[in-house]
Amino acid sequence: MTEQAPRVTHKSTKHPLAGQQMSGAEMVVQVLADEGVDTVFGYSGGAILPTYDAVFRYNERHRDEAEVDPLQLVVPANEQGAGFMAAGYARSSGKVGVFLVTSGPGATNTVTPIRDCMADSVPVVAITGQVARGAMGTDAFQEAPIVNIMGNCAKHVFLITKPEEVEATLRTAFEVARSGRPGPVVVDLPKDVQNWVGEFQGEGLLDIRGYRQRMESLRQTKLSERKCRQFFDMLEHASRPLLYVGGGVVSGDAGDELTAFAKTFNIPVVTTVMGLGAIDTTDELCLHMLGMHGTAYANYAVEDCDFIIAVGARFDDRVAAKAELFAPMAEHVAHIDIDAAEIGKVKMVDWAHVGEAGRSVRQLLDYGRNQGFRRDFTPWLEHVRNLRRKHPMDFDRQNPLIQPQHVLEVLNRLAEGDAIVSTGVGQHQMFAAQYLDFRRPRQWLTSGSMGTMGFGLPAAIGAQFANPNALVVDVDGDGSIRMNLGEMETVTTYDLPVKILLLNNNCDGMVRQWQRLYFEDRFSASDKSLHRKDFIKAAESDGFEFARRVADKAELEGALEAFIGFDGPAFLEVMVDPDAGVYPMVGPGMSYRDMVTGEHIPGRESGERRDGPEPLEPSEMF
Numbered sequence: 001m002t003e004q005a006p007r008v009t010h011k012s013t014k015h016p017l018a019g020q021q022m023s024g025a026e027m028v029v030q031v032l033a034d035e036g037v038d039t040v041f042g043y044s045g046g047a048i049l050p051t052y053d054a055v056f057r058y059n060e061r062h063r064d065e066a067e068v069d070p071l072q073l074v075v076p077a078n079e080q081g082a083g084f085m086a087a088g089y090a091r092s093s094g095k096v097g098v099f100l101v102t103s104g105p106g107a108t109n110t111v112t113p114i115r116d117c118m119a120d121s122v123p124v125v126a127i128t129g130q131v132a133r134g135a136m137g138t139d140a141f142q143e144a145p146i147v148n149i150m151g152n153c154a155k156h157v158f159l160i161t162k163p164e165e166v167e168a169t170l171r172t173a174f175e176v177a178r179s180g181r182p183g184p185v186v187v188d189l190p191k192d193v194q195n196w197v198g199e200f201q202g203e204g205l206l207d208i209r210g211y212r213q214r215m216e217s218l219r220q221t222k223l224s225e226r227k228c229r230q231f232f233d234m235l236e237h238a239s240r241p242l243l244y245v246g247g248g249v250v251s252g253d254a255g256d257e258l259t260a261f262a263k264t265f266n267i268p269v270v271t272t273v274m275g276l277g278a279i280d281t282t283d284e285l286c287l288h289m290l291g292m293h294g295t296a297y298a299n300y301a302v303e304d305c306d307f308i309i310a311v312g313a314r315f316d317d318r319v320a321a322k323a324e325l326f327a328p329m330a331e332h333v334a335h336i337d338i339d340a341a342e343i344g345k346v347k348m349v350d351w352a353h354v355g356e357a358g359r360s361v362r363q364l365l366d367y368g369r370n371q372g373f374r375r376d377f378t379p380w381l382e383h384v385r386n387l388r389r390k391h392p393m394d395f396d397r398q399n400p401l402i403q404p405q406h407v408l409e410v411l412n413r414l415a416e417g418d419a420i421v422s423t424g425v426g427q428h429q430m431f432a433a434q435y436l437d438f439r440r441p442r443q444w445l446t447s448g449s450m451g452t453m454g455f456g457l458p459a460a461i462g463a464q465f466a467n468p469n470a471l472v473v474d475v476d477g478d479g480s481i482r483m484n485l486g487e488m489e490t491v492t493t494y495d496l497p498v499k500i501l502l503l504n505n506n507c508d509g510m511v512r513q514w515q516r517l518y519f520e521d522r523f524s525a526s527d528k529s530l531h532r533k534d535f536i537k538a539a540e541s542d543g544f545e546f547a548r549r550v551a552d553k554a555e556l557e558g559a560l561e562a563f564i565g566f567d568g569p570a571f572l573e574v575m576v577d578p579d580a581g582v583y584p585m586v587g588p589g590m591s592y593r594d595m596v597t598g599e600h601i602p603g604r605e606s607g608e609r610r611d612g613p614e615p616l617e618p619s620e621m622f
Contacts, residue, residue, distance in 0.1 A: 015202020024166045025054035025194040028127065031170040032071060033058070037098050039072045039089060039465050041082040045102025047142060048129030050194035052100070074465065074494065077486025079106050081458040083113025084484070086124045088462025090117075091445045092420055094253060096177050097124040097462065103131055104142030107188075108149065112452060114184045115153040119449035120274060121251050123182035125173045126154075132192040133161060146188045155183030163196035168204040175205065179215045181339045182251055218338065221355040228367040231351055234332045235373070238307035240380045241267045242327075244290070244319075247274025247448065248312020248338060254358030255279065255441040258311060261365045266377050268384045270298040272313055274448040277438035282417060287384065291319040292586045293430040296391035296601050299584065299592040301384055302327050310335045312357045315346035316449070317588075323347040325591035336360045393434055394600040401577035402553050404428060404503045408435035408475070410557055411501065414564050419443065419471040420463050424456040424480025427509035430582045432475045454483025457500065461487060464496045471499070471564070478504040478531070485538070491569045492543035499563060500539075500571045505578040506531045513581050539571035546570035 017030065028051055032040065044052045052073075059069040076082045079101045086097030101110055107128035117124050131140040150157045156176050158169050166189075173185040235241060249258050259279045262269050269279050270290040279286050287298040302308075308330045313319070314337070320326035323346050327333070334351040335343055343352045353360055395405040408431050415421075417437035422445040423429040429446055438444050445463060447455040460474035481502060491498050511526040539547035546566045550559045556574065563572040583598030597603040 015200070017200055018202035020200050021197055022200045023050065023054065023194065024163050024189075024196045024198075025050040026058070027167045027200055028170055028189070028194070029054045029058045029071065030200065031167050032098065033062075035171070035174045036095070037071065039074060040098050040100050041074045041076060041085040041089070041462065042100030043075060043079050043082055043102065043106060045106045045129060045142070047103035047131055047191045048100060048106070048127075048189070048194075049102075050191065051127070051129070051189070054194075055100075072465070074461075074490070076458065076461075076490050077484070079109035080112055080454070081461075081484050081487045081490065083110045083124070083126065084116070084452075084455050084458035085462035085465070086126075087113055087117050087122050087455075088422060088445055088459030089466040090122050090124055090462075091120075091459070092442050092463035093466035094251075094442065095123075095466070096174055097122070098127070099124065100127045102129040102142065103146075103191075104144045106142075107146050108144050111149060111153055112450075114150060114186060116447055116450040116452050116455065117184040118153055118155060120247065120447065121182050122184065123177040124184045125170075125177050126184060126186045127170075128186060128188050129194075130159070130188045130190040133190045134192070136190070146186065150186045150188075153184075154186045157186045157188065159188045160190065160193050163193045164198055165206065166193060166196075167201060168206050171204070172206040172208065176208075176211070180218060181248075218355065221353075221359075223353055223355070223360060223363045223367070225367070227351070227353065228364060231334060231364060232368055232371065232373055234307060234334065234351060235265070236375060238332070238375075239377070240305045240329075240383070241265075241307040241309060241377065242301055242305035243267050243269040244272075244302070244308050244310045244313050245269055245275045245278045246272045246311070246313025249275055249278040249357050250312075250441045252312060252338065252357040253441070254312065254356070254361060257358045257361040257365065259283070261361050264365060265368065265373070265375065266381060267309070268301060268381065270294070270301060272316075272319055272448075273433050273446065275313065276433060276444040277441045278312075280417075280439050281437045282439065287388070289433050292321070293434065293582050293584060294586075295393055295434065296584045296595065296597050296603065297384070297387035299586065299595055300387050300391060300604065303592045304329060304383065304387075306331050308333045310337075310349075311361060312337060314342045320346060321586070321589050322591065325593075328591070328593075391597070391602055391604075395580070396577075396600055399577060400553065402550070402556060402574060404431045404505070404574075404576045404580050405435055406553075407501070407503060407556065407560070407574050407576065408432055410560050411473070411475075411564075412436050414560060415471065415473070417443075419473050420445065420460075420467060422446065422456045422459040422463060422472070422474045424474075424476045424483075425451045425453045426477045426480060426511075427505070427513065427580070427582050428475055428477040428480070428503045430510075431503075434582075436475075453480040456480060457484050457487045458490075460498050460500070461490055461494075461496060464498050465494075472497070473499045473501055473564075475501050475503070477509065478502060478506065478535070479508045481535075482533075488539060488542040488544070488571075495568065497568050497570075499566075499569075501563070502535060502571070502573040503576050504535065504573050505576050505580070507578050509578070509580075510582070512578070516581075535573050536571070544569050544571045546572075549573045549575065551575040
């Protein structure tokens, strides 16, 4: 939604700086500080210089004895990197990420991270410089119509045309970003508004009454006893219930409630790629990821269940390519989501509740406990255990070439499920999702819905700033890392202990896999004409003291141990088999029954064994 800033409403709290004269830029910085922002990612330029200067002066005034800036300014290689750093910061911490860029190309370079955050419900506030109000619409130098460009990409866009509404607009931007279904908010800030001087109010929000009423209604929404009873009636009549958990549980900080619910009623859990970590993936009840490249046992459990309980998930095409084929034996489908638009959008449901995931699940849990609900799902749990035993994840362990799955298997053993992991997009992303464990929410950072190559490295940087003492690993591919390769220098400039694990197959692996399966080995543009770069020399030139390449299988474990144990930024390139495929795989428009498990993961004994997909029209790719 996009609109001009409406009138301001005030609260009664008195700010210690209220009544002081400040420039618009100084007001922006003070509101950032009031909102608890400690890190701002961004790249400067003419139209945003007053605000950058205000950040400098704010830090000079408030720097502590250890010379630490209270509002750390992180300068990336480009503005897209700034956006993904803010996203990594937000995804890993649950706080609102902030980035600050100039007008024109500076702002347009952030369209991709803004859309990426919208697609994955990530709360960020982007402040974009704009030409002076009098020059707007004249094709002035570095002018771009950000309201129009961002309007369909962001949760909300504010163009500040009234200087006296600067601070209220910024506060409201944070409110909108973090409330309800989180998302990105853009504030377009003309240069003359930044230079304007007026009285700082220290309070006030924009009057977006309808939105606040909806949010308050959402917060107050309570499951009625009747709806709780209906839910447990369905659970009572089910023999094979399954929790289908999405990213809404992670973004809603509902992992504890979800885990308690699953454990209390002994219901197994499958998660989407965005839901990984919502429940400890090493827990016996967790079947890991479902969907196009989900584990075979997770997908078979979906095939076999008779009651699907979707929480914070949206039945997207990577999970339910054809909604009518998803969970074909389910007699009932229940759906909890914070966004009413998701209910019934893809799959019709029998029971639904619009509300916050944690609050909603907690209410169901309390009701079930108070009613003394008991149901013995032992036969179903044993069936699920058998699925896990019969259809384990596996790969070509005899191949002399290093298999990417093996790399991640070793990394998982070393990290023990405690690392924060970001990824680029492609095969390496899916291998990481399949083979890594996550003990808690917010450890897994990936571009889910948009599938944006170049996400992994800047997201890892943002996550390291948010979690300075954590082990942060970027699992990347040679194609993805090239997209934001300049951020290698950002890692060393700020001496971040980020670990970059590059799985190099000298090709766009996922595209190549599809071309092999569906395009008769016509590897158009995916043979990676760009493979002359020596990534080790590139890392060394950017200041990495640990920069190694591994091509020998025998050296892999030792190299990974040294890599993880290195005290500081580390870069490890592993040359992997270019023909390694991501399996299981559910082709577009196919059901889980048609899942291709490949040569090394046992499939179900249901007629003829299928090691390859059914023929598919090229237009259906991806």
